[in-house]
Amino acid sequence: MAISETVLILAGGTVVLSIMFGIRVAIRAVANGAAAVPRPDGGEDAGGSGAPDLAGVIALPPLIFLGFLAVAVVLEVVIPLPASAAQVPAHYLGGAVLAACGFVIIFMAAGRFHAAGTNIPPTLPTTALVVDGIYRRTRNPFYLGAVFVYLGLGVAAGSFWAIGLVIPLLWVINTGVIAREERYLERKFGHAYRAYKARVRRWI
Template sequence: MPVIPPPVMALGFAAVQHALAPKEGAGPVRKAAATALAAGSVGLAGAAVARFREARTTVHPLHPEKATTLVTDGPYRRTRNPMYVGMAGALAAHALGEGGLLTWLPVAGFVLAIDELQIQPEERVMEQKFGDAWDDYALRTKRWL
């Protein structure tokens, strides 16, 4: 498992976005679209965390072995990783708000890094821990969207 928590990874990619952003500010339409995307993304991630808390299972991304319940409802009906989709959406909102094409590179970098370094190891643990229930869930629910 990685040693950098995913929210810290996302903040690092956001810092790179900021460094790559053009100097001119966003117009009102782009700001509004970025704000809406950010709100939806934070809402999705927040709903996912709330669902884990309701199920009384861990939200600690560096210790998936501590999971006590396989959560497959709520936002988890549509994606196996709504917290990470929310983080990627927040980065996309930041790219939209900052403007420029280069600000989208860290979004892609985050998705690739989180998929390889976090999600795949997590899913191996879930498969070992929850067996057939995990396999059934993984077959019917996409990793991202």
Template sequence: MEKPDNAGVRIPPPLYFLSFLALGIWQSSAWVQGKIGSPYMLAVGTIITVVGAIFLLKSVRKHETSGTNVEPWKPTTALITDGLHKYSRNPIYVAMAVTYLGIAIAASSLVAIVLLFFCLLLIRIFVIAKEEAYLEDKFGEEYLQYKEKVRRWI
């Protein structure tokens, strides 16, 4: 039987981030009680969220202009090694984590901040590990050389 031309990721990565963030905010945040919370935390969190969102959009756009799919359950048609990918093999997940962190700070949710660690652990095990194995199989030495030069996160 022929292997499918994708990483075999079953759960969309944004769903991990959204689930953990929602759980954390639900467990501890003034937002759940209909309050805004600390204006300082809201301002800092908003700035961090905007920065993360900009990097996320930039990373997604890079996939589009490179002619490859951003979704890990679809085939990767090109190996991206420039732009933000010069600094991180996973700039989309870094951007999602920064965006998550910004929202958690804006919500003043310590629980959501702590849960980010567990979210990233699951992303590493159930998403990145599969993607890396797939890219090694598909692009061989080219991907292995890229892995040696560029860190997984930042």
């Protein structure tokens, strides 16, 4: 059975993004967790609640995005949508623009985190509240950028499955990641974070 161009593009993009994520994890592992700041109090929250100094997200966000891409690939193989088979240059161009914008947003966010000296993975403690740069426009540039990259791949592949799955993907990110991070940041930074949340939107 011939593999459709949609499946090839979607699967190939998923593999490339997986490799990029794996390299990033490997670099962090080689650095021996240098970005993590050890806490003398046993990792308890600075707010004094006794809760662990972690957001408690359901999974690393990149794994969530990759998981939805993998589901889209399987659906394209098992139940291909006829309309998603046609490829035109506009799909490639539009997808490339979306993905490029997403990577730019992610790199801008990473730059602000590095400048502040705080951890990027939500599975590590947040040591500083970042509210400048791209964070003046959106409270979650990492996830906003990742959504653009995800949609860019879906558009380039002409995959209506991938594009349609963005709705449950956003629900999972909102409830399983962002909401938990927000509760953690309110607990840790108190009024400073509540004031920031009141003036900047969650997405855009």
